[in-house]
Amino acid sequence: MAWLKERAVLVLGLAVLVYMFVPIFVVVLMSFNDPSTRNVYRFDGFTLDNWLNPCDDPAMCDSLGLSIRIGFLATAVATIIGTMAAFALVRWDFFGRSSSNVLIFLPMAAPEIVMGSSLLTLFVQGGFAGQLGFWTIFIAHVMFCLSFVVVTVRSRLAGMNDTLEQAASDLYATPSQTFWRVTFPLVLPGILGAALLSFSLSFDDFIITNLNSGSDVTFPMYVWGVARVGLPMQVNVVGTLMLVISLTIVLVGEVNSRRRAKALATR
């Protein structure tokens, strides 16, 4: 009893964590499900079919392809221009700096439905109602990923002290050598983290995309569409894969940075 009293908070905390994993467990389980009919959604039997034939419904894989393409493209653009802005905000003093900070903050505080419907209004008023599709989704995704990139890279930059950079320039490195050999490698984990965040935001977005996609269908929109008529089990395969891939990336990054910290400490 004393043991439990000592650890009550930890036990409760772990219970919350377990609660967070309950639906994930169901998703992984259902990816091995062999359903008897398409409309009844419960575990009927074990099969590997869903994993072996992920594209049983070609529409799902098409939507997946679109989401991946948009995710990569929007992430690349948002990460590059967001990183540039983060450098300006941390390293430079310029007129409009604090209003730029507010501008960066606002999209993260606005509800998605409002951003999505206002963007649609702009597109319609600008005469692009007929051209809704890949590029309007891309624009929307760059817009809402950008702030998250800036904030992530900015906090990495702000937490860095500049002694290493000063040392480099004391040792006669040119500003560009200092930047590419010292500053950039130090900020890189922050940039990669921002890119990962940006990709998952883009890949997972439904509300803004649904308003601005015209007739194109991204993966979340496909899931939304089939949710009523019965979900193919392959959707759970995708859900499981997303989890496994991103966890691997995060854990490899974590292990790498620990190893590097250890190497630095023992040198």
Next chain:
Amino acid sequence: MADTDRRKGLTAYLLMAPAVLVLALFFVIPFYSLVAASLYEPGGSDKEGWEMTYHVGNYVDAVQDYWEPLWHAIAYSAAATLICLVLGYVLAYAIAFKSGRWKSLLLVLVIAPFFTSFLVRTLSWQLILADDGWIVDTFQFLHLLGDDGRLLGTHFAVVMGLAYNFLPFMVLPLFASIDKIDHRLIEASGDLYSNPVVGFFKVTWPLSLPGVVSGTLLTFIPAAGDYINAELLGSTETNVIGNVIQLQATDAGHPNTAAALSMILMVGILVMVLVYIRKAGTEELL
């Protein structure tokens, strides 16, 4: 880096320009379009064009027709935020103070569920709460639910779905705040004969307030606009404003109603946030 260390020069503008341009074109200007659209004469259409008549009546009509989904969205979101605060605080506190060397692993685990798609996760709840699922069976067995009682399609399911989906937005800022608290302050309160509960409310809670404020905002704002949970876990009784805006914004609906509702939601949230921040006394956050 201190303010005085910042460089000066035009480079900063070149670095800022693309980001500012994207946000100006696709975030700020759309708001202008939205305000305009909310004031158009209601008779127009996307094909025939819209006439600007500063028709404030759009707002009156929107509130009259859709006060219920508006109220639902705010109520669900507030309830979900409260649940998130309780669950999130326990989890963040446990990770910050009780997890020892497992801290960073546990933090990864907090975010991990959210790498699977939002929609797939929500549909997974649909399955868990289903009428013939074991949760409903258990609840019926314990007489918490009537024999034909259900969870899916109720207010409870929607609130629970929202609370589940936005929990990490609460945990992460709370963790950041609680993790910074100097443990010696809590020990000191114990040394001065305060019992742990009083110590918590007089020391830990006030010091974690910045995290509480940003966590509740990060949960409440997106949850108020969300309609995925209300649609997938609710019923026609649980319609929320996000869904109305989505349906009205497309060509089949009334874009100016959608615009007026978006404005009402936006301004409503803004007012609530400002009042809340003032009450919480943490204005330096913004």
